Amino acid sequence: MSQIKISKGWEISGNLATPESVYMRRREFLKGTALTTLATSALLMGCTSKLPDPDAETPLSEIEKKLYPANRNEQFQLDRPLTSERIAAGYNNFYEFTEVKEDVRVHAQALPTRPWTVEVAGLVRKPKVFDIDDLLKTMPIEERLYRLRCVEAWAMAVPWTGFPLKSLLDAVEPISKATHVRMTTFYMPFTAQGQLAFWQPWPYTEGLTLAEAMNELTFMAVGIYGHPLPKQHGAPIRLVVPWKYGFKSIKSVVKIELIDSRPPTFWNTLQGLEYQFTANVDPKVPHPRWSQAKEKMIGTEEIRPTLPYNGYGEYVAQLYT
Ligand code: MTE
Numbered sequence: 001m002s003q004i005k006i007s008k009g010w011e012i013s014g015n016l017a018t019p020e021s022v023y024m025r026r027r028e029f030l031k032g033t034a035l036t037t038l039a040t041s042a043l044l045m046g047c048t049s050k051l052p053d054p055d056a057e058t059p060l061s062e063i064e065k066k067l068y069p070a071n072r073n074e075q076f077q078l079d080r081p082l083t084s085e086r087i088a089a090g091y092n093n094f095y096e097f098t099e100v101k102e103d104v105r106v107h108a109q110a111l112p113t114r115p116w117t118v119e120v121a122g123l124v125r126k127p128k129v130f131d132i133d134d135l136l137k138t139m140p141i142e143e144r145l146y147r148l149r150c151v152e153a154w155a156m157a158v159p160w161t162g163f164p165l166k167s168l169l170d171a172v173e174p175i176s177k178a179t180h181v182r183m184t185t186f187y188m189p190f191t192a193q194g195q196l197a198f199w200q201p202w203p204y205t206e207g208l209t210l211a212e213a214m215n216e217l218t219f220m221a222v223g224i225y226g227h228p229l230p231k232q233h234g235a236p237i238r239l240v241v242p243w244k245y246g247f248k249s250i251k252s253v254v255k256i257e258l259i260d261s262r263p264p265t266f267w268n269t270l271q272g273l274e275y276q277f278t279a280n281v282d283p284k285v286p287h288p289r290w291s292q293a294k295e296k297m298i299g300t301e302e303i304r305p306t307l308p309y310n311g312y313g314e315y316v317a318q319l320y321t
Pocket of ligand 1: 093096148150233247249250
């Protein structure tokens with residue numbers, strides 16, 4: 001593991017993660033940082049004590065009782081043991097809440113996840129705002145075991161419950177001009193204090209080509225480990241694209257737009273050289289600050305060779321020839 005140099009968090013704070021043009025507006029930056037720090041500390045002090053216990057059992061709704069556990073799609077097999085649920089639920093990236101992975105599970109409890117709608121709009125014949133519970137009733141829900149590979153060189157293997165994004169896109173009928181899909185996370189800066197960082201391009205957005213979005217691997221997860229998604233994993237609905245680095249798998253999605261060009265995205269806007277739009281897992285292309293040749297399984301600490309396309313080449317390699 002010695003050749004994989006992983007810094008704490010995701011090294012997004014300070015000048016490394018701030019585009020130079022923004023960083024150079026130093027006075028404004030420092031003033032903003034001070035204000036944001038004050039606001040964040042005040043809000044955190046006031047809010048964390050009132051947050052629900054992340055370990056408390058959330059009762060299932062009537063719809064959820066019928067859904068879980070969902071039938072597993074045996075087409076998707078793993079080459080390694082599943083990550084333990086406790087480990088996966090305690091080591092998260094969700095910068096809206098905090099940069100400290102181990103604390104996300106506590107702070108994310110502030111997110112209200114009902115009512116929740118997902119607007120699907122743009123270059124489609126039938127734009128629609130879907131209520132999350134209607135999606136649970138109408139989409140083909142199943143369980144899939146997928147590997148998850150973070151750009152930071154750690155990995156997990158988890159059972160997601162959800163449905164193919166294609167099923168949702170087919171329902172709104174994209175028109176032929178549509179070439180890309182842009183997804184957006186909620187914007188609630190007083191609930192998710194990370195969003196108070198005005199120099200970052202909140203809300204979090206991500207994007208795919210339409211061909212990637214329609215690929216059979218591309219999954220909208222509503223659950224994990226046989227129950228609804230805990231908030232730290234991106235409740236109530238998040239994207240999962242297992243052949244790409246984890247930052248592409250945007251959490252807590254509120255909007256999906258069909259568009260005709262490559263959209264700007266959160267990480268690519270902040271640091272385009274480090275976080276590319278395509279971001280396919282590739283052991284041969286190092287991150288500018290560390291190698292991607294190997295990965296560490298969270299929980300067991302096992303070091304494994306990174307697989308091209310995270311082992312999903314048979315499904316997606318043809319998209320890039
Ligand atoms: N989505 C949003 N909205 N905000 C985030 O900070 N982090 C990404 C991704 N989706 C992130 C996000 C990163 S870097 C990773 S590795 C995965 O979520 C982690 O998902 P997990 O915490 O469920 O394992």
